[in-house]
Amino acid sequence: MIKIVGILFFGISVLQAQDHSHIGAQPLTYPNIEGYKTLKTDLHQHTVFSDGDVWPNIRVQEALRENLDAISLTEHLEYQPHSADIPHPDRNRSFELVKAMDEAKEHGLLIIHGSEITRSEPVGHSNAIFISDANPILQDTPEAAFAAAKKQNAFVFWNHPAWYAQSPKGTPILSDFQKARIKNGELHGVEVINSVDYSEESLALALEQNLTIMGTSDIHGLIDWDYTEKGNHRPITLVFAKEKSIESLREALFAGHTVAVYNNLLVGKEEFLKPLLQASIEISKAEYIPKTQVLEVELKNVSSSDLLFENQMELTFYDSSPVFEIPAGETKIIQIKTLENKSSIRLSLKALGCYTAPRVHPIIEWEIPIK
Numbered sequence: 001m002i003k004i005v006g007i008l009f010f011g012i013s014v015l016q017a018q019d020h021s022h023i024g025a026q027p028l029t030y031p032n033i034e035g036y037k038t039l040k041t042d043l044h045q046h047t048v049f050s051d052g053d054v055w056p057n058i059r060v061q062e063a064l065r066e067n068l069d070a071i072s073l074t075e076h077l078e079y080q081p082h083s084a085d086i087p088h089p090d091r092n093r094s095f096e097l098v099k100a101m102d103e104a105k106e107h108g109l110l111i112i113h114g115s116e117i118t119r120s121e122p123v124g125h126s127n128a129i130f131i132s133d134a135n136p137i138l139q140d141t142p143e144a145a146f147a148a149a150k151k152q153n154a155f156v157f158w159n160h161p162a163w164y165a166q167s168p169k170g171t172p173i174l175s176d177f178q179k180a181r182i183k184n185g186e187l188h189g190v191e192v193i194n195s196v197d198y199s200e201e202s203l204a205l206a207l208e209q210n211l212t213i214m215g216t217s218d219i220h221g222l223i224d225w226d227y228t229e230k231g232n233h234r235p236i237t238l239v240f241a242k243e244k245s246i247e248s249l250r251e252a253l254f255a256g257h258t259v260a261v262y263n264n265l266l267v268g269k270e271e272f273l274k275p276l277l278q279a280s281i282e283i284s285k286a287e288y289i290p291k292t293q294v295l296e297v298e299l300k301n302v303s304s305s306d307l308l309f310e311n312q313m314e315l316t317f318y319d320s321s322p323v324f325e326i327p328a329g330e331t332k333i334i335q336i337k338t339l340e341n342k343s344s345i346r347l348s349l350k351a352l353g354c355y356t357a358p359r360v361h362p363i364i365e366w367e368i369p370i371k
Contacts, residue, residue, distance in 0.1 A: 042234060047075065125159040191260075200358040274356075294338075307354075
């Protein structure tokens with residue numbers, strides 16, 4: 001009897017080991033695009049080692065639940081409000097704690113070493129990621145801090161430039177300081193989405209200055225409390241990399257291969273946003289209703305964003321408004337009046353809520369053979 005129980009226990013243990021997953025009820029999913037892997041990242045987060053409310057391991061657990069591919073804990077270098085309770089002269093401490101976590105290693109979660117340079121305007125806040133040591137970046141002057149980050153080949157992005165606490169008008173101000181950093185190769189990206197805020201002006205700035213488009217949660221509390229319980233998912237940056245590795249992720253960020261995402265808001269350069277949206281919709285059926293010239297097309301949204309479209313074809317719909325939504329993970333059937341039987345059709349839709357420039361929606365097309 002003991003042997004049987006032992007065998008049963010061993011079998012259950014094996015099954016549990018094979019299904020060793022921490023993915024929650026709402027994992028984030030976005031398709032790969034041709035030539036690239038789509039990596040889901042949140043590269044601006046805080047813990048108790050600066051002004052966050054949680055221990056670093058919580059950030060790893062949250063990321064695994066949401067099926068993220070990479071995270072960075074970007075603790076403030078100059079702002080340490082918990083230092084009386086958690087003194088840590090080594091600014092690398094939170095990174096060292098999560099880098100050592102077996103859970104991150106076992107599930108392939110990439111941990112990117114980062115820190116936040118925190119100064120008043122006009123300098124503002126910026127994240128330096130892919131660094132080797134945070135301590136030398138803690139400098140007397142912001143110019144020296146950015147130079148120290150450059151010495152470590154860091155990717156540096158400007159955080160929440162439209163934040164009203166720093167810019168009372170709620171729009172980014174490109175100061176001489178930022179212009180000099182861009183010219184010196186010390187500033188490479190800018191957040192167009194930070195927390196729940198989207199800034200059209202920051203997008204315009206990114207396009208004008210050829211800065212990488214970023215979206216981050218800037219989380220201080222719990223992801224569940226701030227986002228999930230309110231029916232939202234955290235803002236992320238989708239990075240289109242050649243492979244899932246730290247070096248490939250770094251290369252893609254420097255090249256500007258990104259789309260910023262928050263729920264049904266997707267923002268990025270046309271060359272990446274359009275193929276992402278095209279891959280996010282699978283055409284599962286295209287057939288005529290018998291004895292009619294009304295074509296039924298079944299569209300499935302395989303992404304985690306609700307997508308809103310507007311018909312851009314000369315052909316009109318039979319049964320619905322030209323504006324329609326396909327919720328994340330769901331299917332929508334549209335009926336198109338082709339007026340004559342066709343062997344194929346080019347479906348052309350404007351992606352509302354998606355932007356390649358301020359107030360510019362991309363038009364996505366699919367060439368669909370008709371059964």
